[in-house]
Amino acid sequence: MASQLVREWTGLQQFPVATQQTLYELMSKLKEENVSFLTILVLGKGGVGKSSTVNSLIGERVAVVSAFQSEAMRPILCSRTRAGFTLNIIDTPGLVEGGYVNDHALDLIKRFLINKTIDVLLYVDRLDSYRVDNLDRQVVKAITNTFGQQIWQKSLLVLTHAQMSPPDGLSYAEFVNKRSAALHAAVFEGAGFRKIEIVKDLEMKAKNTVASSVSTFSRTMKYTVSRIEREGRIPVQLHWILRGTMWMIKSAYDMVRGTVSKVPAHLKTLPLPLCRKIRVVLVENSGRCNTNDGGEKVLPDGTVWIPNLVKNIVEVATNGTKPVLIDKKLIEGTDPNQMGKLLIPLVLFLQYRFLLEPMRRKALRLSDWEEDGFEQSSSSRILFPEIEELEAKVPIRAKDLEEEEE
Ligand code: GDP
Ligand code: MG
Numbered sequence: 001m002a003s004q005l006v007r008e009w010t011g012l013q014q015f016p017v018a019t020q021q022t023l024y025e026l027m028s029k030l031k032e033e034n035v036s037f038l039t040i041l042v043l044g045k046g047g048v049g050k051s052s053t054v055n056s057l058i059g060e061r062v063a064v065v066s067a068f069q070s071e072a073m074r075p076i077l078c079s080r081t082r083a084g085f086t087l088n089i090i091d092t093p094g095l096v097e098g099g100y101v102n103d104h105a106l107d108l109i110k111r112f113l114i115n116k117t118i119d120v121l122l123y124v125d126r127l128d129s130y131r132v133d134n135l136d137r138q139v140v141k142a143i144t145n146t147f148g149q150q151i152w153q154k155s156l157l158v159l160t161h162a163q164m165s166p167p168d169g170l171s172y173a174e175f176v177n178k179r180s181a182a183l184h185a186a187v188f189e190g191a192g193f194r195k196i197e198i199v200k201d202l203e204m205k206a207k208n209t210v211a212s213s214v215s216t217f218s219r220t221m222k223y224t225v226s227r228i229e230r231e232g233r234i235p236v237q238l239h240w241i242l243r244g245t246m247w248m249i250k251s252a253y254d255m256v257r258g259t260v261s262k263v264p265a266h267l268k269t270l271p272l273p274l275c276r277k278i279r280v281v282l283v284e285n286s287g288r289c290n291t292n293d294g295g296e297k298v299l300p301d302g303t304v305w306i307p308n309l310v311k312n313i314v315e316v317a318t319n320g321t322k323p324v325l326i327d328k329k330l331i332e333g334t335d336p337n338q339m340g341k342l343l344i345p346l347v348l349f350l351q352y353r354f355l356l357e358p359m360r361r362k363a364l365r366l367s368d369w370e371e372d373g374f375e376q377s378s379s380s381r382i383l384f385p386e387i388e389e390l391e392a393k394v395p396i397r398a399k400d401l402e403e404e405e406e
Contacts, residue, residue: 009080009087011059015306016295022307026314027085033318037086039117040313043109043143044124045135046094049160052285053124054078054091056306063091073105075112090116096135101142110146113326119317121151121324125183127159127175127282130167132182140190148330152191153321155278156312157183162282162299163289172300180280187278213252220245281305281312 012020030038042050051063062078075092090113093105123143143151159179166175224241228234282299289297296304
């Protein structure tokens with residue numbers, strides 16, 4: 001960023017006093033966290049309000065706004081500084097051209113971003129649209145392929161044109177929820193999070209199984225010891241208790257192993273990012289936006305949107321996930337999501353091998369303990385009904401599963 005011209009953030013003084021106060025508070029919060037500058041990348045299709053949002057945030061007309069999509073073909077970086085804090089915002093050309101993802105625009109953007117670190121991505125769309133289609137998923141996919149899945153941990157879904165009246169008798173909140181849910185689904189699918197969530201879910205179940213089994217094991221051992229202390233001799237039932245314990249260990253082992261083996265091979269190779277829910281923030285860039293008594297722009301639901309947007313930006317920037325460095329490797333590498341893929345089978349393996357010797361409380365049915373073994377075959381099915389759902393939902397080649405099961 002050093003080569004860019006950093007100007008004093010005079011636009012800040014154009015905001016109503018209450019907005020300025022909130023922004024100064026947020027800047028000092030960042031300073032407390034040793035953050036003295038933020039870099040925000042603004043992406044989205046053309047004409048959705050990216051440049052207008054940049055102008056609204058800066059409080060100056062820095063980016064060209066156009067109603068007819070003859071927008072700038074190059075990204076622009078705007079840097080403003082105030083009270084020891086620097087805000088960098090990168091406005092970009094629209095990512096769709098002639099009904100297709102504009103790879104040329106994406107290429108320009110990524111080359112422009114080389115050696116920059118993105119603290120927050122604002123993925124912009126309109127609130128007052130009713131459709132989410134395959135093109136939206138394609139745009140998200142193209143962003144993911146370019147910057148890696150981790151960019152979504154640093155993102156906000158910004159919806160412009162938020163001063164609107166919902167159709168079909170829907171309330172404002174209902175409409176916002178529906179539109180957000182549809183866009184969330186598109187982002188999750190486009191970014192490939194849906195499958196990862198299933199793997200994470202299974203992994204969490206396996207962890208819970210291990211934890212509860214360890215506790216059952218320790219309770220069983222305590223019971224045995226107290227019997228020995230109380231009776232001054234080894235109880236005759238010790239043999240059965242130990243057999244039961246051994247069975248529980250084995251069945252927990254089988255459960256975890258069963259879970260692992262049922263995850264289809266192509267899902268096991270996915271990374272495990274912290275898949276946080278991407279927040280939706282509403283924006284109204286129009287000069288006709290309603291204002292409150294303090295002159296601050298308010299949305300139909302009463303949100304004072306500029307401070308709210310900045311607050312969300314600060315929260316994403318400080319959410320503990322790493323900012324995304326756009327380095328040569330990321331740009332030239334074929335798939336930025338490769339990292340960590342190999343770790344997944346290892347993590348799963350370590351979980352059942354070393355945490356294990358476990359058993360699930362649910363599986364502890366003392367009354368079922370019999371000398372000649374127990375019904376084990378269905379245990380992983382009972383505990384992991386999702387496996388069947390997973391098999392139904394995710395298109396898996398039958399061959400993959402057969403190989404896994406072998
Ligand atoms: P970009 O192509 O994504 O950068 O979109 P622009 O910022 O150039 O905006 C495209 C058109 O939408 C312009 O005519 C803007 O005035 C208008 N626009 C952008 N944001 C809003 C908004 O929140 N509300 C309304 N009413 N119009 C907006
Ligand atoms: Mg623009």
